[in-house]
Amino acid sequence: MGTFLLDKSVTVDIGTMKDRVPVRRAVERFYRDLDLVIEGDSVYGGGIRLCEESMDPEQYRILVEEKRLVVCAGDELGFVYALLHLSEAYMGILPLWFWNDQKFEKRKYVEVPVGTIQSSPYPVKYRGWFLNDEVLISRWDGGVSREYPWEMAFEALLRLGGNLVIPGTDANSKIYMGLAADMGLWITHHHAEPLGAEMFARVYPDKTPSFAEYPELFYSLWEEGIRRQKDYRVIWNIGFRGQGDRPFWDDDPQYDTPKKRGDLISSLMVRQYELVKKHVKNPVFCTNLYGETMELYQQGLLTLPEDVITIWADNGYGKMVSRRQGNHNPRVPALPPAELRDGNHGTYYHVSFYDLQAANHITMLPNSMEFVEKELKIAYDCGIKSLWVVNCSNVKPHVYPLDFIGNLWRGNSLTAAEHRRRYMESYYAYGQRIDGKELLASLPDLFEAYFKCTVPYGKEEDERAGDQFYNYVTRDFVCRIMADGGQRPEPELNWFAPGESLEEQMELYRETVVNGRNAFEPLLEACSRMAEQAGSLLEDSLLLQVKLHTYCLRGAVSFCDGYEAYAGKQYLRAFYLFGRAADWYEAADRSMRAREHGKWKGFYENDCLCDVKETAYCLRRLMGYIRNLGDGPHFYEWQREVTYSKEDKRVVLITNMENHMTDQELYQAMKERESDEKALGSVGGTV
Known part of the structure; x- marks a missing residue:
C-alpha cells in the first residue's frame, strides 16, 4: 500500500470556498500545523483538494492517493474537522497542544496511507464550552494579542470535536462572538443574558430593571441582539433572569410568589421566540433550567414553547441536581422526567464553578473523572443528547477534565481510568526523553490520588472542596471577627457549618482543614519527586494545583490556631499565627506566579475571583485588629x-x-x- 507524503511543498486547493471564512481559517491553521512538525526543503509535489458534496452536517470523507488527497464535506465544519483529523492522526498535533505545551520533533515529511477515511457522527449533537468567569484569559495575551488566547481556546474546542461556544461573559461574549463564528462554531448565550442582548442595567443605568415598568425597553434590547447576531449560526437562549447571575425578583419584589415568577418567564419566552422567528429562518432555541428556574419548572409553573432544547444544569460540582444558592440547597434532581426523555434536552455542566463558597476556579474539579463519567452517562441515558455545554472557565487549569468530557461527547469508549492513562501518555511523555516506563507507571496514580485528597465538606458524594473553600470561608470568618469580635455565628456559613456560636463553626472548619492538609501533604511530596523526572508540564499542572490546595490548607489551619489563641485572649500569639496564615496564602499566590514562564507570563496575574492574595490581605488587616486589642493604645x-x-x-x-x-x-x-x-x-x- 502506498502513501501520500505531507511536507512543506503541499498545496491546499480551496476551490470555490475562498469566501467561506471558517474553511479559509482551517486551511491557514493546517499550514501552521505543518510548520510545527515539518522542516527541510524536500518537494514531493502532492496536493490537497477540498470538494463540496452532499453529506450530513459535520461529516467528511478523505480519499488518499499517492499524489493527491481529496477532502469531501457538505458544510464548513466538515472541512474543519477533516483537516484537524489529518493534523492529529498524522502530524501528531494533539487537541490541547497549546495549553499543555506539547513538544514537537521535526521531520522531513509525514505519511498518510492510501485509502479512504470516513467520519462518523457524534452521539451528542451540539458540543461546546462556556468561557465563563474568564478573568485570567481576559488579561493575558499569550505573548501575542488579547484575541490570541480566545482563538487558541476555540481551536482546542474544535480539536476536541466541539461545535458550540458561549464566547465569554457579558461584554466579552460580544467582543469574541465574531471570532468564534469565523472559526466555524455555533454561538449560544449565558443563562443570564437571554438572546445575547445587552443587559438592561448597563444600557439604562438610571432606570430600575423592572419588566413591569419598562417592557418596551426590554423588547428593543432583545430585538437589537437578534439583529446583531442574525448572520451567525446561533442557538437562541430564551428566558428571563436578573441583571446579574441572580433572580430578577431580587430587583423587582412585586413578583413575590412562584406563580407570578413562572407566569412572567413563560410569557417572555414566547415573546422572545416570536421575535427570533421574525428575523431568522429555521432558528434553533434553548432555555436553561438553572437554579431557581429549575424549581419553578419542577413545580409546574413554567410553560416552554415547542421545539426548545431544555438545558438541565449540574450544581457546579458535577452532580445533576440544582445548585446551592447561599444557604438554600434543595438539591432538586436536574434530569428530564421519564415522560419527557424523548424530547430535546441538553446539559450545562461545570468543570469550573464560582459560588463564593467551596467551588473550584484555579484548580481542577474536586470530583473524580469516574464521578463525572457516571453523572454524564446517567444524563445521556435520561435523554440529554441534544446539547452539552461545559463551563471551561479559563481553560488551562481544567484541561484534563475538558479532555475527558471531549472523549465522552465524541462517543469514545475509554473509561475514566483508560482515558487517564492515555492522557498521561500523550501529554506527559510525548516527545520527552524520559524513562517512560517508570513515569507512566505512577503518574496516573497521582492524578487519581488528587481527587481522593480533595476535602469533603458535607455529607453528599459531590460535596468536596475546591480552592474557593479555604479562601472564602476564611475571609467570612475574618469579617465576622472584625465586625463584632466573633460574638455571633456567621450566617453566611450555614450552608457548611450551622452553629449557635462562631466557636462551633470554627471547630468544624478546623477539623475539616486539618484533615484536608493531612491528606494533601503526602501527595505534595510525591508530586514534587515526580516533577524532578517529568519536568515543567507536571509543575505547571498537577504539582501547582496540589501546592495551591496544600498551601491554602496550611494557611487555613494556622488561621484556626490563631482564632483559638484569640478566643483565649492570647493576642500576641494570635497576631503571630494570623501572620503565619497570611504567609501561606501568599505562598500559594507565588506558586502560581512562578509558573508564568514563556507565553504564560501574566496568566495568573488577575486571579481576582478565588484571589488567594486577598485572603492574605484580609489576614494582615486582622493582625492590625488584634494588635489594637492587645497592644493599643x-x-x-x-x-x-x-x-x-x-x-x-x-x-x-x-x-x-x-x-x-x-x-x-x-x-x-x-x-x-x-x-x-x-x-x-x-x-x-x-x-
Missing part, C-alpha cells in the same frame, strides 16, 4: 516583648527608644526569633 509593649533582651524588656523608664514598628515589621521580628524557644515561650508557646 500606646503600641510599645509588644515591640519590647519581641525585640528587647530579657534583661531590658522589663525595665520601662522610657517606653520605647525606637520608632514604632509596623505590623509587618513586628511580625517579621517574631519570625526571626521563631527558633528561639525562650522567645517563643513568651508569646504563648511554640508556634
